[in-house]
Amino acid sequence: GQSLEQPSEVTAVEGAIVQINCTYQTSGFYGLSWYQQHDGGAPTFLSYNALDGLEETGRFSSFLSRSDSYGYLLLQELQMKDSASYFCAVRSRNTPLVFGKGTRLSVIA
Amino acid sequence: NAGVTQTPKFRVLKTGQSMTLLCAQDMNHEYMYWYRQDPGMGLRLIHYSVGEGTTAKGEVPDGYNVSRLKKQNFLLGLESAAPSQTSVYFCASSNPGQGANEQYFGPGTRLTVT
Numbered sequence: 001g002q003s004l005e006q007p008s009e010v011t012a013v014e015g016a017i018v019q020i021n022c023t024y025q026t027s028g029f030y031g032l033s034w035y036q037q038h039d040g041g042a043p044t045f046l047s048y049n050a051l052d053g054l055e056e057t058g059r060f061s062s063f064l065s066r067s068d069s070y071g072y073l074l075l076q077e078l079q080m081k082d083s084a085s086y087f088c089a090v091r092s093r094n095t096p097l098v099f100g101k102g103t104r105l106s107v108i109a
Numbered sequence: 110n111a112g113v114t115q116t117p118k119f120r121v122l123k124t125g126q127s128m129t130l131l132c133a134q135d136m137n138h139e140y141m142y143w144y145r146q147d148p149g150m151g152l153r154l155i156h157y158s159v160g161e162g163t164t165a166k167g168e169v170p171d172g173y174n175v176s177r178l179k180k181q182n183f184l185l186g187l188e189s190a191a192p193s194q195t196s197v198y199f200c201a202s203s204n205p206g207q208g209a210n211e212q213y214f215g216p217g218t219r220l221t222v223t
Contacts, residue, residue: 008149030210031207031210033210033211041216042199042214042215042216042217043152043199043201043212043214044214045211045212045213048207048210048211050207087151087152089210091209091210096140096142096154096157096167096209097154097209097210097212098154098168099144099151099152099153100151101149101150101151102151
Protein backbone atom coordinates (compact mmCIF):
# COMPACT_ATOMS: atom_id res chain seq x y z
CA GLY A 1 0.00 0.00 0.00
CA GLN A 2 0.87 3.63 0.12
CA SER A 3 1.24 5.96 3.08
CA LEU A 4 2.10 9.62 3.53
CA GLU A 5 3.09 11.53 6.63
CA GLN A 6 2.90 15.28 7.04
CA PRO A 7 2.55 17.47 10.16
CA SER A 8 -1.03 18.19 11.15
CA GLU A 9 -0.49 21.85 11.99
CA VAL A 10 2.08 24.57 11.40
CA THR A 11 2.02 28.20 12.53
CA ALA A 12 4.20 30.92 11.01
CA VAL A 13 4.50 34.69 11.06
CA GLU A 14 3.46 36.92 8.18
CA GLY A 15 6.42 37.69 5.96
CA ALA A 16 8.39 34.66 7.13
CA ILE A 17 9.27 31.39 5.39
CA VAL A 18 7.66 28.06 6.26
CA GLN A 19 8.46 24.52 5.15
CA ILE A 20 5.88 21.72 5.16
CA ASN A 21 7.43 18.26 5.02
CA CYS A 22 6.01 15.09 3.53
CA THR A 23 7.41 11.58 3.73
CA TYR A 24 5.90 8.74 1.77
CA GLN A 25 6.03 4.99 1.33
CA THR A 26 5.02 3.47 -1.96
CA SER A 27 6.20 1.17 -4.72
CA GLY A 28 6.45 2.22 -8.34
CA PHE A 29 6.69 5.90 -7.41
CA TYR A 30 5.88 8.39 -10.18
CA GLY A 31 5.80 11.76 -8.46
CA LEU A 32 4.74 14.00 -5.59
CA SER A 33 2.09 16.71 -5.89
CA TRP A 34 0.99 19.51 -3.59
CA TYR A 35 -2.50 20.97 -3.23
CA GLN A 36 -3.87 23.94 -1.30
CA GLN A 37 -7.33 24.08 0.25
CA HIS A 38 -8.87 27.07 1.98
CA ASP A 39 -11.60 26.48 4.56
CA GLY A 40 -14.87 25.72 2.81
CA GLY A 41 -13.18 25.59 -0.58
CA ALA A 42 -11.99 22.99 -3.03
CA PRO A 43 -8.40 21.74 -3.31
CA THR A 44 -6.32 23.48 -5.95
CA PHE A 45 -3.15 22.19 -7.54
CA LEU A 46 0.12 23.89 -6.59
CA SER A 47 3.02 21.84 -7.92
CA TYR A 48 4.34 18.49 -9.06
CA ASN A 49 7.80 16.92 -8.74
CA ALA A 50 8.79 13.80 -10.63
CA LEU A 51 12.56 14.28 -10.42
CA ASP A 52 14.87 15.17 -7.55
CA GLY A 53 15.36 18.84 -6.90
CA LEU A 54 13.56 22.09 -6.38
CA GLU A 55 10.71 23.45 -8.50
CA GLU A 56 9.92 27.13 -8.03
CA THR A 57 6.65 28.87 -8.82
CA GLY A 58 6.56 32.41 -7.50
CA ARG A 59 6.55 32.42 -3.69
CA PHE A 60 6.03 28.65 -3.58
CA SER A 61 8.69 26.01 -4.15
CA SER A 62 8.52 22.24 -3.92
CA PHE A 63 11.39 19.84 -3.36
CA LEU A 64 11.72 16.10 -3.89
CA SER A 65 14.30 13.53 -2.86
CA ARG A 66 13.35 10.17 -4.35
CA SER A 67 16.13 8.32 -2.52
CA ASP A 68 14.83 9.59 0.84
CA SER A 69 11.12 9.26 -0.08
CA TYR A 70 10.76 12.84 1.10
CA GLY A 71 9.55 16.14 -0.19
CA TYR A 72 8.60 19.55 1.08
CA LEU A 73 6.65 22.62 0.15
CA LEU A 74 8.33 25.94 0.86
CA LEU A 75 6.27 29.10 1.16
CA GLN A 76 8.15 32.40 1.19
CA GLU A 77 7.04 35.91 2.11
CA LEU A 78 4.03 34.49 3.89
CA GLN A 79 0.76 36.35 3.56
CA MET A 80 -2.40 36.02 5.61
CA LYS A 81 -4.16 34.56 2.57
CA ASP A 82 -1.74 31.60 2.69
CA SER A 83 -3.58 30.33 5.77
CA ALA A 84 -5.03 27.08 4.44
CA SER A 85 -4.55 23.33 4.48
CA TYR A 86 -1.80 21.87 2.32
CA PHE A 87 -1.87 18.29 1.08
CA CYS A 88 0.91 16.24 -0.40
CA ALA A 89 -0.17 13.48 -2.77
CA VAL A 90 1.77 10.63 -4.31
CA ARG A 91 1.12 8.87 -7.58
CA SER A 92 2.43 5.41 -8.26
CA ARG A 93 2.33 2.87 -11.04
CA ASN A 94 -1.24 1.93 -11.96
CA THR A 95 -2.80 3.92 -9.12
CA PRO A 96 -4.36 7.38 -8.95
CA LEU A 97 -3.20 10.03 -6.52
CA VAL A 98 -3.18 9.16 -2.82
CA PHE A 99 -3.43 12.19 -0.55
CA GLY A 100 -1.90 12.81 2.84
CA LYS A 101 -4.09 13.96 5.71
CA GLY A 102 -3.07 17.56 5.26
CA THR A 103 -1.17 20.26 7.15
CA ARG A 104 -3.14 23.20 8.46
CA LEU A 105 -1.04 26.37 8.11
CA SER A 106 -1.94 29.35 10.24
CA VAL A 107 -0.26 32.64 9.36
CA ILE A 108 -0.22 35.11 12.23
CA ALA A 109 0.57 38.81 12.28
CA ASN B 110 -15.41 27.57 -19.03
CA ALA B 111 -17.21 26.42 -15.90
CA GLY B 112 -14.52 23.82 -15.09
CA VAL B 113 -15.89 21.14 -12.77
CA THR B 114 -19.40 21.59 -11.39
CA GLN B 115 -21.26 19.52 -8.81
CA THR B 116 -24.95 19.17 -8.07
CA PRO B 117 -26.32 19.58 -5.43
CA LYS B 118 -24.20 21.76 -3.13
CA PHE B 119 -25.95 20.62 0.05
CA ARG B 120 -28.22 17.71 0.90
CA VAL B 121 -29.71 16.16 4.02
CA LEU B 122 -30.82 12.54 3.82
CA LYS B 123 -32.46 10.18 6.23
CA THR B 124 -30.85 6.80 6.86
CA GLY B 125 -31.84 4.37 4.12
CA GLN B 126 -32.67 6.99 1.49
CA SER B 127 -30.89 7.03 -1.84
CA MET B 128 -29.47 9.84 -3.90
CA THR B 129 -27.23 10.61 -6.85
CA LEU B 130 -24.54 13.26 -6.97
CA LEU B 131 -23.79 14.68 -10.39
CA CYS B 132 -20.41 15.89 -11.58
CA ALA B 133 -19.83 17.60 -14.89
CA GLN B 134 -16.65 18.91 -16.50
CA ASP B 135 -16.16 20.94 -19.67
CA MET B 136 -12.39 20.53 -20.06
CA ASN B 137 -12.59 17.34 -22.16
CA HIS B 138 -10.69 15.43 -19.47
CA GLU B 139 -10.41 11.67 -19.79
CA TYR B 140 -10.12 10.93 -16.08
CA MET B 141 -12.67 11.69 -13.40
CA TYR B 142 -12.69 10.97 -9.66
CA TRP B 143 -14.95 11.00 -6.62
CA TYR B 144 -13.46 11.73 -3.18
CA ARG B 145 -14.85 12.12 0.27
CA GLN B 146 -13.30 14.41 2.85
CA ASP B 147 -13.80 13.99 6.58
CA PRO B 148 -12.16 16.07 9.32
CA GLY B 149 -8.58 14.96 9.89
CA MET B 150 -8.77 12.31 7.17
CA GLY B 151 -7.71 14.20 4.08
CA LEU B 152 -9.16 13.22 0.72
CA ARG B 153 -10.03 9.58 0.20
CA LEU B 154 -10.76 8.20 -3.23
CA ILE B 155 -14.12 6.45 -3.60
CA HIS B 156 -14.23 5.53 -7.30
CA TYR B 157 -12.61 6.81 -10.44
CA SER B 158 -12.89 6.52 -14.19
CA VAL B 159 -10.20 6.57 -16.87
CA GLY B 160 -12.65 7.01 -19.72
CA GLU B 161 -16.24 6.92 -20.86
CA GLY B 162 -17.88 3.65 -19.90
CA THR B 163 -15.13 2.63 -17.44
CA THR B 164 -15.04 2.79 -13.65
CA ALA B 165 -12.73 1.46 -10.95
CA LYS B 166 -12.76 1.22 -7.17
CA GLY B 167 -10.71 3.52 -5.02
CA GLU B 168 -9.76 3.34 -1.37
CA VAL B 169 -13.27 3.51 0.15
CA PRO B 170 -15.81 2.21 -2.42
CA ASP B 171 -18.25 0.36 -0.14
CA GLY B 172 -21.77 1.78 -0.12
CA TYR B 173 -21.26 3.76 -3.35
CA ASN B 174 -21.77 3.11 -7.04
CA VAL B 175 -20.73 5.20 -10.03
CA SER B 176 -21.43 5.51 -13.72
CA ARG B 177 -19.66 7.31 -16.57
CA LEU B 178 -22.06 7.11 -19.49
CA LYS B 179 -20.78 10.33 -21.04
CA LYS B 180 -17.21 11.63 -21.03
CA GLN B 181 -18.19 14.89 -19.38
CA ASN B 182 -20.31 13.41 -16.57
CA PHE B 183 -19.53 11.20 -13.59
CA LEU B 184 -22.36 10.14 -11.27
CA LEU B 185 -21.98 8.97 -7.67
CA GLY B 186 -24.87 6.99 -6.19
CA LEU B 187 -25.72 6.12 -2.61
CA GLU B 188 -28.29 3.33 -2.66
CA SER B 189 -29.03 3.24 1.08
CA ALA B 190 -27.48 6.14 2.94
CA ALA B 191 -25.89 5.63 6.36
CA PRO B 192 -24.77 8.21 8.95
CA SER B 193 -21.16 7.13 8.26
CA GLN B 194 -21.57 8.62 4.79
CA THR B 195 -21.98 12.12 6.21
CA SER B 196 -19.11 13.94 4.55
CA VAL B 197 -18.07 16.49 1.96
CA TYR B 198 -17.86 14.93 -1.49
CA PHE B 199 -15.53 16.30 -4.14
CA CYS B 200 -15.44 15.43 -7.79
CA ALA B 201 -12.28 16.02 -9.81
CA SER B 202 -11.06 15.55 -13.35
CA SER B 203 -7.69 15.41 -15.10
CA ASN B 204 -5.86 14.55 -18.25
CA PRO B 205 -4.25 11.11 -18.48
CA GLY B 206 -0.58 10.26 -18.00
CA GLN B 207 1.45 12.90 -16.24
CA GLY B 208 -1.60 15.16 -16.36
CA ALA B 209 -3.18 12.93 -13.73
CA ASN B 210 -1.01 14.64 -11.12
CA GLU B 211 -2.89 17.92 -11.71
CA GLN B 212 -6.52 17.37 -10.82
CA TYR B 213 -9.22 20.00 -11.08
CA PHE B 214 -11.78 19.88 -8.31
CA GLY B 215 -15.42 20.86 -8.16
CA PRO B 216 -16.77 23.00 -5.29
CA GLY B 217 -17.99 20.02 -3.28
CA THR B 218 -21.29 18.61 -2.01
CA ARG B 219 -21.93 18.68 1.72
CA LEU B 220 -24.03 15.65 2.63
CA THR B 221 -25.56 14.97 6.01
CA VAL B 222 -27.23 11.65 6.77
CA THR B 223 -29.43 11.63 9.87
